[in-house]
Amino acid sequence: MKWPIRWHSHQGWDDNWQFYRRSTGHNAFGGDFPDVQPHVCGDPVPVPQVVAEATFETDVTVDEIADGVYLLGGGPANSYMVEFNDFVAVFEAPGNEERSLAVIEEIVKLAPKKPIRWLITSHPHFDHIGGLRTYLHLGSTIVTHMINLDFLNHDVLSYEPRTMKPDIVSMWPPTEMAEGYNYEAVQESYVIADDSRILRVSYVQPLSHVAGMLMAYLPEEGIVFQADLFNTHELPKATQLPAMRSLFNQVERMGLDIETIAPVHGQPVPWSVFEEALEALESNN
Helix, strand or coil: CCCEEECCCCCCCECCCCCCCCCCCCCCCCCEECCCCCCCCCCCCCCCHHHHHHHCCCCEEEEEEEEEEEEEEEECCCEEEEEEECCCCEEECCCHHHHHHHHHHHHHHHHCCEEEEECCCCCCCCCHCCCCCHHHCCCCCCEEEEEHHHHHHHHHHHCCCCCCCCCCHHHHCCHHHHHHEEEEECCCEEHHHHHCEEEEEEEEEECCCCCCCEEEEECCCCCEECCCCCCCCCCCCCHHHHHHHHHHHHHHHHHHCCEEEEEECCCCEHHHHHHHHHHHHHHHC
């Protein structure tokens, strides 16, 4: 008899539709057990201390970085609010539902009676999309790159119940989830505008971090919103160089005049800080 010494889990088998999720196997759990013996279970595996003591902040800090443009921080990742005459656009919905509801509470205070018309999601990594279902339930249109739509539609913005910890979509599923008009699939660029301001959403290419990355740009204020292309919560690393080059090339390609780079991870900094960091990394590599 052969005993398995390696395992790798695949989540997402759908008993109803009989298919695997689009994200099956991505970031899945696994391990090696080179000394497997029958009927020898060993000691229970302890919960890692970092997991046992983990906390998820829901306190939201609010900083106005330009007229009607707010950084909603206080957690491991930021959201950004851009106010228009009759509605609001939000860049990024990281974390989970609790975090997103706390952010939405602050948005309601900042722009009362203005609906969150748009939610721009930069890319489909799990730490950046935990609040998408929350915003969708409120009636926000999810703006994403077109190649992410299949994954989001099947694995995230779906009627599949959340049995461990039901969210508002699971408890009160909106009919609109099946209609298809709650998404805006971007190929190269998209514009959100009214008489007060313009917000340009653009595809970033090429990119090693993930395919289907979007950034957003306010031309009047010279602010670019981005995620994981340049993080300011830590010193730039050589591993981030390809993503930084992609951002720089995209800015050059589009001829953007940027004063401030607003990251999802970290605090906004002048564009010159990004240029200096890019030059320093390239000189060492």
